[in-house]
Amino acid sequence: MKIRILCFIFSFITLISCDVASSGVSSPDENVNVKFFLNKEGSFFYTINYNQKAIIDTSYVGFEFTNAPSLNKGFIAKVKKPNEVNETWQMPWGEQLNVVNNYKEIVVELQERDDLQRKLNLVFRVYNDGVGFRYEFPEQENLKEVFIKEEQTEFNLTEDYKTFWIPGDWDIYEHLYSTTKLSEIDAKNYKVNSALAQTSIPENAVNTPVTLVGEDGIHLSLHEAALVDYSGMTLKVDTKNLKFTSNLVGSKNTEHKVKRELPFKTPWRTIQIANNAPDLIESNLIVNLNEPNKLGDVSWFTPMKYTGVWWEMHLGKSSWDYGMEMVDGKWKDTGKAHGKHGATTENVKRFIDFSAKNNIKGVLVEGWNTGWERWIGFEDREGVFDFVTPYPDYNLDEVTAYAKEKGVQIIMHHETSAATQTYEKQQDTAYALMQKYGMHAVKSGYVGKIIPKGEYHHGQYMVYQYNNAAIKAAKYQVAVNAHEPIKATGLRRTYPNIISREGLRGQEFNAWSPDGGNPPEHLSIVAFTRMLAGPIDFTPGIFNIKFDEYRKENQVNTTLAHQLALYVVIYSPVQMAADLVAHYEANPKPLQFIKDVGVDWSETKVLNGEVGDYVTIARKERKTDNWFLGSITDENAREIEIDFSFLEAKTIYEATIYKDGKTAHWNKNPLDIIINNKELDKNSKLKFNLASGGGLAISLKKKN
Incomplete structure (x- = not known):
């Protein structure tokens, strides 16, 4: 690439789009180098080198809105002097105790030259193990609220990488991984398992993390960090040009995919970089890009092994439902229980006894609460479950007292059946019940198509639902293990009651x-x-x-x-x-x-x-x-x-x-x-x- 002008001032760099202007920042060990450019149209793009080899080539950024012109060109830019951070923080629980957070950060302030003069900042953090960048929409006169139709973030790769991927499904992550060349990804023709409750693959796109292995041993993984009040990102694949472009999860109910008032920050877009496969696992890039702990002391949550009434139901030995019937709008015991119900007082006590004898501190009980008779296969699932009423053969008082006597915790189960409004209305009552009985962990589930109809599991609506369920749970000293979840993006650092998830x-x-x-x-x-x-x-x-x-x-x-x-x-x-x-x-x-x-x-x-x-x-x-x-x-x-x-x-x-x-x-x-x-x-x-x-x-x- 021929650079015809480079304007440099010590305190900051001003980029004025003549033909091309540039700046950059490197990792603390100087091995990862990010460069930024404005082309002659005033469009912003970046490149990334690793050990002096180009791994991300010319990659543009920008936004398409439904309520305003696109924001992707006509920029001038100011680049502030890089700032280095080197700190160590401690995980309250985790894969390690001490986490080094060492990076160089640079802020690129973009502003349109036309009459609107809208502003958009890009913040890059460059680590020894990769790069994170995000967009910041600062408070400004000519832009108060955005309806984002699409985020136009590119990852233009320089090699036809061996790629490990699942399709960019807007509704579920429960797919087997495919291993192909980047140029051979074909998510639209991916064979979807017929047992899945819901699925939606609108584009030839992949979900993240997506991991790539180069011929020279370089390993990359693309993902995102700190996903809050935004839509989950899939990556649309350009198989000819070996390029990924962000493809946000949308909704059938709106033309836009994200609605936000200014000021706000997007999630981080992340590229983990390593010389080998083991170093990818040892990378802490994702958690480091999240904000520090906002909850303070979470010693009320104890990491544990657990048993539970779960596998036997998948085998068909027992069932989640009891056999009750709805009579006059209420669940009634009609005497027609089928006798296969798994979450009985007697059965759960057996798990408690076994756990107590074998250094296992928890027992998960699924199918304990009413509603399982008609929770799946029904369009209208709102109001089916409540999260405080046990079936007649499960004595909550007796079971929790017995568990406490044995030194075992009962792990609560909340299957929402993706009926979000029912769960949202009952969360305080449900969490308060857990607090009453000294339960500090819940496994939540979201099986089925999301209600309201037209929403997807990984769109902005559900990102808000999942995250706020966990934030509310913390007020009751409850930790959340979410199934059928949004993707993990390192929020466990900020809210360490987000302990695990399926996904x-x-x-x-x-x-x-x-x-x-x-x-x-x-x-x-x-x-x-x-x-x-x-x-x-x-x-x-x-x-x-x-x-x-x-x-x-x-x-x-x-x-x-x-x-x-x-x-x-x-x-x-x-x-x-x-x-x-x-x-x-x-x-x-x-x-x-x-x-x-x-x-x-x-x-x-x-x-x-x-x-x-x-x-x-x-x-x-x-x-x-x-x-x-x-x-x-x-x-x-x-x-x-x-x-x-x-x-x-x-x-x-x-x-x-x-x-x-x-x-x-x-x-x-x-x-x-x-x-x-x-x-x-x-x-x-x-x-x-x-x-x-x-x-x-x-x-x-x-x-x-």
Whole structure:
């Protein structure tokens, strides 16, 4: 690119669009370099180099409105002097305790030259592990409110990257990942699972995080951070020119996709950059771009493992509904209960007893409240559920008192059936009930098409709903684990009661999906895509892999050792031991790992991995300083070497190793597992064989 004018002043740079004018900012280590330009029409674009190689070429920005002319050209610009920030903050819970937040920030002030003289600022933060930028609409005379039809943010790539993607569905994230060249992405012809309750793929677009791997080993992941009162962003694909362009989730009810009064800030657009796959997982770019903790002390939430009435319902052993009928506008016990109801006082007590015996601090109870008889398949679901009335066979007083006596917390469940107005009206009452019984965590669900009709799960309307449900929950000391959610964008830093969420194709698909469930490679992709956004409630720990007594056509497509490894590999501060109590009691030796493994960490080390193939992660527990390691592979068996140099010096660890047996295979022999003990220290190096679809789990406790 030929630069014909560069106007530079020490305190700030003024860009006047002659042919091209430019400025820029680099990361603290100087490896990531962002440059900004105005072309002769006064349009603003940026480029990004990494280690002196162009990874993002000429990429324009701007907005299209329904209530005003587009804002994308005719600019002059002032670029303020870069500011460097280097701080360390602490996670109240998380993958690590201390988080370094080191970046250089630069503000570009754009202003139109015409009569309107509308203003738009761009703020770039450049880290050693990537770039975040967002738009700021400052208070101004000629623009008071915007109706955004589309955000025109481009990511013009310089290579036909190997891309790991799911379609840019406006309504759901529960798709299997595809692995193709960027030029081969075809989301419009993606085969959607017939079991999904709702789906909408209007463009050849992908959802984020989308992860790309270059021929020279450079890894990129594009996403967003701090999604607040805005629409979720998908990325429209230009397969010919190898370019992504923002495509905001819209609504059938309005021409615009976002409505905001000025002043306001958009979410950050993020590009994580690494030399290898493990460094992507260790990046803290997404959480760092969010504002600091606004809640203060959240010690009332305790990271925990939990069991619950959940998997048995997906298997068909029991049901969510009781069998009540609606009579004169009220739910009545007509004596026609079908006898398969799972959330009974007696059944929940069994889970409480098991949890109390096995270092598991929580029990999730789904199907406890009235309304499940007609919650799905009905257009009008408003008013179906209430969130305080239990079925007749579930004694809330008795169960909560029993749990408290045993030192176990009951985790509340709120299935909204996507009837947002009903849930919004009842939230205070529902959260107050939880506070009364000392419940500090809720799993919320939003299955089905959103009501009001015409809204989508990932549009501005629902972003507001999800975030405000969590903010309100904090007032009652309630932490939220959302299913069928908006994407994770690091808001857990600002509101640390946002503890986990689904937002991917979960374990339940293995129980009933008509396409055979999740393939062995699934979580080897998820670790480098969806998990970059934040904690995942995946519900691992299935021991009865085949479950033929319930569903002969389905199974979990991993080995048992793989299921154990997930407690370390897939991060969440709440981790479910998802299988039936009987299956755990029949397998006490592998159960020991679930009893031992932590959920809250002071350090995380990603030891090796390749996107879609395998990954090995070690995490250090906060309270005990014990280490736990998990490794998983795809359908390919492989040998890996583990270097234990992350362990504390001059310390001997007693390692309990849970590894695939010699004949282990995700389909042919998934239960073949070998458990042995060994003393290890930081000088130890060991080789392990991972079976097809297999895994490795190790607990490392300091020897007294």
